[in-house]
Amino acid sequence: MFLEDSECERSILRYQEANLDYYEGRLRMNIENIQCFISLAECLNFTRAAEREHITQTTMSHKISVLEKELGVKLLYRDTKQVFLTNAGTRFYSQAKEIIKMYHQTVEEIQNVQKDSQSELKIGIGIYEHALLSKFMNSFMEKNKGKVKITCMEEHTLTLIQDFQDGLFDVILCNDSFSHEFLTSELRNMGSMIIDESPYVLVLHKDSPLAAYDPVPLDKLKTQNMITMKSVPESELKIEFKGFFSFKDAVYVNSCNSKLVMANAGFGFTWLPSYALESSSGYDNLLFRRSDPPYNLRKTYLYYKKNSENPMVKKFVECVRKIVTGKIGR
Secondary structure, eight states: OOOOHHHHHHHHHHHHHOSEEEETTEEEEHHHHHHHHHHHHHHOOHHHHHHHHTSOHHHHHHHHHHHHHHHTSOOEEEOSSOEEEOHHHHHHHHHHHHHHHHHHHHHHHHHHHHHHHTEEEEEEEOSSTHHHHHHHHHHHHHHHTTTEEEEEEEOOHHHHHHHHHTTSOSEEEEESTTGGGGGGSOGGGEEEEEEEOOOEEEEEETTSGGGGOSSEEGGGGGGSOEEEOOOSOHHHHHHHHTTTOOOSOEEEOSSHHHHHHHHHTTSOBEEEEGGGGGGGTTOTTEEEEOEESOOOOOOEEEEEETTOOOHHHHHHHHHHHHHHTTSSOO
């Protein structure tokens, strides 16, 4: 005679409350027996169920018997020809699937917590990209604070790319001035995303003759010195920019701030990406002008390795993607 539904439910509840239990003086992991019962309930055949669980038929039969004895209820009716679920077995089957589902979810969550707590994200940025990184980091850390250790280093673009290829960074933010350098790496393993492609802004001294124009015609630059961080001979610079504009002489610097210092002192004009204009605060002599036509000097990218085993790389890339595509507030 089988148990009434109410008594069956109490037995199931007692079983759910016990993840580990003692049976005949030995500690037993009930989760394995539950999984065997689910397979048997779905196959209704001891041989096939045992094959699914990669155990012998004898072991399968023993596990079901142990489970029934612990619950104090018959879960299956079986004879030499067929296997049926009892009323209690049918009820326990639906509950057992939930137990297994919760078990796997719990294991996965705990393992992810462990992985995240051990993660470190190494970020490299170019000379200007700190301004872009700032808005990405605010959003990223809202969701991952306490789960990741962040390392952030600023380098010149070429050095940055080389260090990224050498595995010193997980992701980098930089312009495409040396994108050809990536041809030495396996392109199929590298991911990239444009994070800014707005026109560059012309930076001038307020007393410059170019200050009278807004926008500034590019052909007016030919009488002015250009302040640049490109460490190549002036003759090569003039060839590089020939298709866009001409300039008088080159003034060489090695940082964004030194660019601004020289422009603020009236040594010539320079270019900045629009997102880097915040860096110019405190330079009272500077003016900012659009050019005519607009000068799209560089695009700025996020570069990452698609095959990275670091879980934080994927999370950071997705965070940046959502901001760039406007899916979350900027």
